[in-house]
Amino acid sequence: MTAGTPADGPDQVPPPDPAALAGRERLAEQVARTGMFGVSDTPDTSGYGGLKVRRPPPLSSQPPYGSYFDDVADALGASLEQSGLSFGDAVERVVTQYGDLTFHVRREHLPAVAGRLRDDPALAFELCTGVSGVHYLADEGRELHAVYHLLSITHNRRLRLEVSAPDADPHIPSVVDVYPTCDWHERETWDFFGIIFDGHPALTRIEMPDDWKGHPQRKDYPLGGIPVEYRGATVPPPDERRSYE
Amino acid sequence: MTAQADSPAGAPGAAEEAEEGRVYTVGGQDWDEVVAAADDAGDRPGAERLIVNMGPQHPSTHGVLRLILTLDGETVTELRPVVGYLHTGIEKNMEFRNWMQGVTFCTRMDYLAPLFNETAYCLAVERMLGIEAAIPERASIIRVMMMELNRISSHLVAIGTFGLELGATTVFLYGLREREKVLDLFELITGLRMNHAYIRPGGVSQDLPSGALERLREFLGVMPGQLGEIRALLDANPVYLARTKNIAHLDLAGCMALGVTGPILRATGLPWDLRKSQPYCGYESYEFDVPVRDTCDVYGRYIVRMDEMDQSLRIIEQCVDRLAGGRPADDPVMIRDAKIGWPAQLALGPDGLGNSPDHIKHIMGQSMEALIHHFKLVTEGFRVPAGQVYAAVESPRGELGCHLVSDGGTRPYRAHFRDPSFANLQSVSVMCEGGMIADVISAVASIDPLMGGVDR
Secondary structure, X not given: OOOOOHHHOOOOOOOOOHHHHHHHHHHHOOEEEEOOEOOOOOOOOOOOOOOEEXXXXXXXXXXXXXXXXXXXXXXXXXXXXXXXXXXXXXXXXXXXXXXXXXXXXXXXXXXXXXXXXXXXXXXXXXXXXXXXXXXXXXXXXXXXXXXXXXXXXXXXXXXXXEEEEOOOOOEEEOOOOOOOOHHHHHHHHHHHHOOEEEXXXXXXOOOOOOXXXXXXXXXXXXXXXXXXXXXXXXXXXXXXXOOEO | OEEEEOOOOOOOOOOOEOOOOEEEEOOOOOHHHHHHHHHHHHHOOOOOEEEEEEOOXXXXXXXXXXXXXXXEOOEEEEEEEEOOOOOOOHHHHHOOOOOOOHHHHHOOOOOOOHHHHHHHHHHHHHHHHOOHHHOOHHHHHHHHHHHHHHHHHHHHHHHHHHHHHOOOHHHHHHHHHHXXXXXXXXXXXXXXXXXXXXXXXXXXXXXXXXXXHHHHHHHHHHHHHHHHHHXXXXXXXXXXXXXXXXXXXXXXXXHHHHOOOOHHHHOOOOOOOHHHHOOOOOHHHOOOOOOOOOOOOHHHHXXXXXXXXXXXXXXXXXXXXXXXXXXXXXXOOEOOOOOOOOOOXXXXXXXXEEEOHHHHHHHHHHOHHHHHHHHHHHHHOOOOOOEEEEEEEEEOOEEEEEEEEEOOOOOOOEEEEEOHHHHHHOOHHHHHOOOEHHHHHHHHHHHOOOHHHHHO
């Protein structure tokens, strides 16, 4: 029954409308960006200029996670107990989304967690299929993320580890000792994002020239490019074009 | 090629004295001089050690790969691969284009297997959109067929260039001649021989043209014989066997540690193929085998690739049968969701492929709303819900993974590709160190690295 119908009586407090509550919650969320068009220095008459895009709070899934995810979480918890570490200490957040399981691991515990994941027969994540960096510019205090994609051939399962570090202290322990394949992947992530992997045998640039300044895939690093002129008309470089976001 | 003989810095009388040692520039027939000079320096410490720089422009390094070899006589004691010469910032560029445009960028990474790049990317986008179940059956069949054709063309280049590097020019010519047949099919179906941007989020860009199925059947008829010709040349060729058997050994434990997948992994006896273990695009409904060898050497990888081409032909045949079997009138190749699938039906005009005249007539003359919709979808694109996803396909070189992060906007917040060449190339040091310098060529060719994929 909706609020405000006569049957409720005049003295009863109408129950809050869930839609209105959801709307209020949404308005309280942090503003991720304003405006729908990327260009701010030209008068925009489209009417979209004042729109605010809000960012939802970080996801955190509660057990049961479904699929094989509970088995993995339980096995990892049991395995970590043996080395005197609790699941909650090592993993700050579990996210299940789009059929993937992600453990957000506290960076100091990453090598221990990775070691257990590889060596425990109940987990057996033998293969690491790489490290991928992500730069969340607006996520203050945890701007830099390193994402590890693990694969268990024994159990035919996938798992993702996510570790974050602040821009001011971009250090994450290396997992090269556990997964030697991460050697190049971590070099790539250092090269593109400036995450320093402590304990990596030779953390040097891999894709960019050795004397390159900056880390090109960070969000505060411009794309670059030059305007292209053709028959008198000029097309600006991609990051300066009007963007219809 | 530059050869560099180690000698203490500051040795008298050398014009080309570098900090690290004496540098010789070798331009062809003057190898004797270098060896003689290295012999002269015999009483100096470390004089036996010869550092040879191979690449980045060297015919047998598969693109711009640079190898720094430390030699003791003809034995490789240390090998360091250097990559990055072909880095083009594709991942960064994708962050500045909408989700649909992303296809045209990622197709250029591993340019011998463009359709796999496109599929990995599209599967990731579709998972985030939650439209996996809504992809039309016909689109999935075409995707599988195109990928298997692409697997054949990619393996043919791998084996052809491999033959060339070992001195067998005929194999190279055979390989590229057969690949041409696949490229002709690609040109017929997608309009392009490479960089197709054919597979799009939601389906494929256009249906098969008329006559394509006949051409495919023709291809299926001649191809087994042509592959047999290559096998007749190589399979039992004593020279080829001597250059490939027990060369560049990498066992299962090594593959696991170094993240090696694809034919190299299957040549160690593990039948790991994502098409079987984690099927996508309906691969579970096709009949095919996963070829395996347990020799862990270059020859095993070659045989696995040859057998895989036979299996690909089997899959293509099943695809053609399904595509030919009575098509319902309303069977689309693009998702029916008008917010994602582009409205334009492409048609071939006198100036090439473009929007069909009917569609232009509709948006320009009949419906303002259709025009607005077309404009919004093409300029702004569709939104993808926030979150991240990792989708993987079995490319000819191994697991090709696509990690996408969305912030809920019309462009990827981050796109990362786990290219199998990148991961597999790390193993070249392990394969080569302790072996002969001549076997380095075999080892690199058996990894089949594609520098466009390595450097992205």
